[in-house]
Each structure stands twice: as structure tokens, then as C-alpha cells.
Amino acid sequence: MTEAVGARLGARYAVPSGWQVATLVERRAESPSAETLVLDVPGWPGHQAGQHLDLRLTAPDGYTAERSYSLASAPPRSDSTLSSTLLADSSLPASSLPGSALPNTALSSATPSGSGRVEVTVQRVRDGEVSPYLVDDFPPGSAIEVRGPIGGWFVWDPAIDAGTPVFLLAGGSGLVPVMSMARARREAGDRTPFRLIYSVRTPEDRLYTDELDALTARSDGFEARTIFTRAVSLTALRGPRRLTSSELASWGWPPELEPRVYVCGPTGFVEAVSRMLVAQGHDPARIRTERFGPASG
């Protein structure tokens, strides 16, 4: 076998088999009800923005609970020509994964934040089985089983998708996979036009507020608007209400531009927004959705 051409196309979407142990190295509060968990995953093969991670929690009696969480962090940096084949290629031997002493410059650059580190942002779901533990109790330094990256549909990869305008619509913690896309764009130095509408209940529920402001302030083609559905600050010009069709039309890309559209959030948000998009002339085939039900948690 010759070097670097060992990957099958089908392996691009393969899910690394089996569970492995990761360590919580850091946690950050994003809002009163959401925390970002920084996990060290030895031999992390990389991911595409928008993919998710399965977590498995184990109780003292051996009972386990599994949940999927969107990856919030940007994919590890790698050479653009390699990223599409190396990311998520579970057929690669462990010795060629990031962090090993392989003479591969693209891989050894690893992630900006350290090899094998990935982030998920967990929103506490009231009466949830898993999210209250992860947000409130899961202590730094402890171990958790992970599997991933998973998913190949709700993804944006600058090496593959650059150039086509992107319209992102996020409801609540649906911002997480979308933020991974915005971070991937920034890390790649990509200038694909992005427009984001972020719908969230109240100002205090916002995630990544400063980072979104900083992304917008770069003036490199990334625009973000945040709307509040339940409460606003006293000085707000827009009252608390759901996204309207005219706001969607004026803040997004026109259908004639044929943007790629990503909609992520609770089912009600995704249904309402995608219905408006289709009514405004967006081709349903260019609208990718990801929903979380009332009881994911």
C-alpha cells in the first residue's frame, strides 16, 4: 500500500467502533443553565463541524445511559486536502492519528487547543436524566466513555463546502453545532458568506455571546443576529417574539442565491422556520435540519 492513499471513500463517514474513555479536563459556564465540557479524547480522529459525540454514563450498579451531544469545538486543524479523507477515517492505524510521532505535518499540527481535545456544550433539561448531572455534578478529572464523531448530514466542511453562501438558523441550544461551523470557518481562514439567526428565550440564556460578537466584528463575511422570544432588555428595540417571516426574508439570503441552509433547534422551531423557508422559495433539498425532541436530556 502506498502512503496516504489507504483511505476508502466509504470510510469518510465510518464511525469509530467501540467506546473509549475520555477525561473531563475543564468546564466553562456558558449561561446559568449550560456548560461547555472540554474532553480529552486520546487519538481523536478529527471531525467535521456539525457532527456529534455519543456519551455513555455509568451508575454504580452498572446501569448505563447514552446520549448524543453536538460537538461545539472547531475540527482539529489539518491540511485542507487531507481533511476530507482523514477526518473520521477509522481505518487508519492508531499510529497515524494526531498526537503520534508520525512525520506528517498536517496531522501533527493537531488542534489549536491541544491534541485530542473536543468540546460539547450541554444545556440542562428540566427533569432530564443525563444533562443535570453533566451540567451540575460531573467533576473535572473524571472519566466518561465516548464514541464518535458521528453524523455526516448536518455538517459543513470548509475543504468541501466553501464558496456557497450559508444561512444558519439556530434555536436555543441548537446553536451548538452551528457554532462549530462558524468556528471551523474562522479556524480555516475561510471567507464563505455566513448569516446566522439565533433565536433564544432571554438574554441570559444566550450562549457564546462574546465570541459571536467577535466573529461579527471581524467583518469578514460573518453576520449574526440574535432575537429573544420570551424577554428582552429594557433598551431593546425589538419586543420578545418568535422569528417572523419578514425577518427571515430580510436577514437571510434570497433563495435565488441558492444558499445552503442549516436549521437546528427544538422541533417547533425547526418546523416553523423550515416551513417559512420553503414558502419563500428555498429548495427543500438545500435545507438540512437537526431537531431535538421535547425529552432529549
Place this chain on the structure above:
Amino acid sequence: MTSATTPAPGGPDPVGLDHGLGATLTPGFRGRARPEGVALPPGQYAEEGFPVLSAGPTPNVDTSTWSFAVINEAGATKSWTWAELMALPQDEPTVDIHCVTRWSKFATRWRGVSLDVLLADVESTADFAMVGSYGGYTTNLPVADLLGGKAWIAHTFDGAPLHPEHGGPARLLVPHLYFWKSAKWVRSLTLMPMDRPGFWEKLGYHDLGDPWREQRYQGD
């Protein structure tokens, strides 16, 4: 299994060494009361609601133009209009359903037509089928998993017409496999001599998807 059992250079071993059966994993996690009297496949939890998961917008499908077609490996097509589907013998299965995103819902009540009825007179020796939907979704299944009282074209849920978000006017119902196999907005079934992957299967999900063997992803 992984290098996690090797202490990190310059740092203490995270938590402990025995990752075999989880005594040191997720300390303090207890989980919910274990459900009693129900059989939960591995990695699943019991759900009271009915979450919605779809890869794109919900298509508008009108029963006045709806049809369901079966295409055999020779290309012969047999199809049913909505009225013809309704005129067929109806089943009322009450079944447990299991979504790959880990929720399971018990004793769901449906009404629909068994695929035994729809496929009875179809000439075919094919072992696989590709099910297609309004909106473009596809999923592949073995024919053996569609016959023998295991699969339906369902149009009624809990006594009411199936809501579009859940696949109405009609969806495939194959409750013994993960629920992405139960294609929403079903419109066709194409018989295939060789297995080919459908929408999620091309993206890494399992060709069969048996929840009891936890076949979530290719290779499981």
C-alpha cells in the same frame, strides 16, 4: 483498549485504572429509576413523548394525489391510491418503537396495512428493498424484515390521522428495527437483488439496525 489507561505524562492518572466495568466512570451518576415491566434494548431509555427527527423540512403530501408503488427487480410497478389503501384489510398493531437517538416508546397504537397484504402478489426473488419517501428520503431493509406480520404502511397513530411531522399521511412502520427504517412520508418500495445503502446508511448508519443487537452504526 485505549491509551487512557496510561497515566498522562506529568499528570496523575485520571480517576482510576479500572475502566473495565465502570466503577470509576462518571462518579456520582445514578440515572433514573430503572423502568420495570418493560424490555428496554441496550443503550435506550423510555420516553413518554413522541420526539420528531427528520433530515429536512416536512413535506406537504396530499392524500388526493398520494400513491404507494412497489417496483420489482424487473421494473414492474404495482401501485395503490389512498382510497385503494384504505379499502384493504387494516391491522391495528400496538408495538414498542426504538429510535437510534436512544429513546424508546412503549405500546404505541397504530392502524395500517400489513406489507404481507401489499407484497402478496408481487413477483420477486429479491432479498432487499429500498424504501423511498416524498421529500427524497430513502432507507434499505431486507425483505425478510418486511414480511411475516412485522411491517405496515401506517396512517393512523393513537386513533388520529398520522401528523405530517411524524410521517403523515402514511409512513412505513417496522418496529423491530431502529425507527429510521420506518420511513416517513412513504411513497415507494423498490425490490433489489443486492443490498444498497439508503440515506442514513450511506452516512454511516447500520444496514439492518436491530436495536436488540445495538446495530446503530456500520460495523456494529
